[in-house]
Every structure is written in structure tokens, then in C-alpha cells.
Amino acid sequence: MKDISEVIKQQCELYPLMKVQDLYKLLYQAAMGPGHAVKNEGVVTKWLDDEITFMDHYEDKDIIEVLNGASGLVKVNIRPYLSRGGKKDKLLQAFIRTANDFVPDKEKLHDYLRVAELLAENGMIGFDLIELKEFFTEAETDLYPAIHHSDIYRAEYKPAYRVLQKKYLI
Numbered sequence: 001m002k003d004i005s006e007v008i009k010q011q012c013e014l015y016p017l018m019k020v021q022d023l024y025k026l027l028y029q030a031a032m033g034p035g036h037a038v039k040n041e042g043v044v045t046k047w048l049d050d051e052i053t054f055m056d057h058y059e060d061k062d063i064i065e066v067l068n069g070a071s072g073l074v075k076v077n078i079r080p081y082l083s084r085g086g087k088k089d090k091l092l093q094a095f096i097r098t099a100n101d102f103v104p105d106k107e108k109l110h111d112y113l114r115v116a117e118l119l120a121e122n123g124m125i126g127f128d129l130i131e132l133k134e135f136f137t138e139a140e141t142d143l144y145p146a147i148h149h150s151d152i153y154r155a156e157y158k159p160a161y162r163v164l165q166k167k168y169l170i
Contacts, residue, residue: 004030004112005119007066012125014061015157019150020127020135023116028146029075030067031109033102034095034163035146041096048092051160052078058158064166071102072167078160094168102165106144113139 004027011026012018018026038044060077063084067073081091113136120127139145149159 003069004115005124007068008116008119008125011065014065015153016126017152017156019152020131021147021150022153023125023127023132024113024135024139025147025149026067027112027116028109028144029163030073031106031112032104032144032146033071033073033165034099036099038096038099044096044099045092048078048088048095048162052082052088055079055160056158058160065161067163072165073098073102073163074166074169075161075163076169078162090169091162091164094164095162097168098164109144110140 007030008023008026012023015022055078058079060080063077063080063086065075065077067075076086076091076094078091082088116125116127117129117132117136119125120129120132139147148154149157153159
């Protein structure tokens with residue numbers, strides 16, 4: 001099982017152009033899960049269909065990337081998942097179950113942000129400590145909002161994934 005410091009270091013290696021907001025988004029997803037409960041399956045179905053239809057080519061390194069070993073949260077990269085025989089409906093149902101069942105934890109997010117700061121302070125990840133602290137303090141002041149990836153992250157890595165609990169995909 002990977003702890004959050006391992007997850008942070010691995011993601012920084014996989015995505016070296018990651019910006020502070022991308023790191024925050026990673027930690028947000030690890031602590032808060034995929035978001036609010038799904039009230040309308042039609043909307044998330046269309047969202048996934050549209051993403052599959054319009055996603056750009058990118059060679060994702062893995063189908064699954066661990067976000068939180070303790071809770072079983074993972075990021076499932078859609079391109080390799082589908083190209084290796086994964087079923088869209090199974091992915092969709094795993095996402096919906098996770099969104100409806102996962103309990104977000106803002107205290108855990110706060111703790112994860114402190115771990116990232118310690119890693120930066122010790123030179124273990126390539127982020128400026130002052131920039132991290134400023135971004136994280138602003139996020140805390142704003143009650144930890146969900147945010148999008150940075151423009152450079154979207155342009156370089158073409159993210160197309162779903163955050164879910166792995167147990168629902170198996």
C-alpha cells in the first residue's frame with residue numbers, strides 16, 4: 001500500500017511538468033474522492049461518452065495510478081483501460097458507486113498538503129515551498145475547492161481519467 005508521500009513523488013516523476021495546482025488537484029482527489037454524489041446518471045454518462053469521443057491521443061504509462069492506498073482510490077486512465085478491453089459501462093458504474101459512497105475528508109486533505117510541503121522543504125519534489133504554501137493557504141481559505149488541471153498539464157498530458165475506488169472496478 002502506498003502512502004501519500006510515495007504517491008506524490010511517483011506522480012511528480014510521471015508528470016514532471018505538473019504545476020502547484022495539479023499537485024493540489026492530486027491531493028484533493030486522494031482525500032476527497034471523485035466529487036459529489038451522482039444524482040443524474042445521464043449527465044455522467046454523457047460526460048464520459050463525450051470525453052471518449054473527443055479525447056486527444058496520449059500514451060498513458062499505466063491503466064491505474066494509485067491515489068490513496070488506504071481508501072483504495074485510484075485514477076483509471078481511460079485510453080489504456082479501453083484499449084486493453086475494459087468496458088465503458090463498468091468504468092461508469094465504478095465511478096458512480098465511488099461518487100455516491102466515498103466520504104470526503106477535508107482533514108486528510110489538510111494533512112496531505114502538509115506532507116507535500118515537507119517534501120518540497122526537503123528537496124524531494126521540485127516545487128517552491130513558498131509557492132506551495134501560498135497556494136495551499138488560499139485553498140484552505142476558500143474551503144478547499146475542486147479545481148481543474150493547469151493549462152500546461154492539460155496540453156502536455158491530455159488527462160482523460162476517472163477517480164474511483166478500485167474495488168468497484170474489479
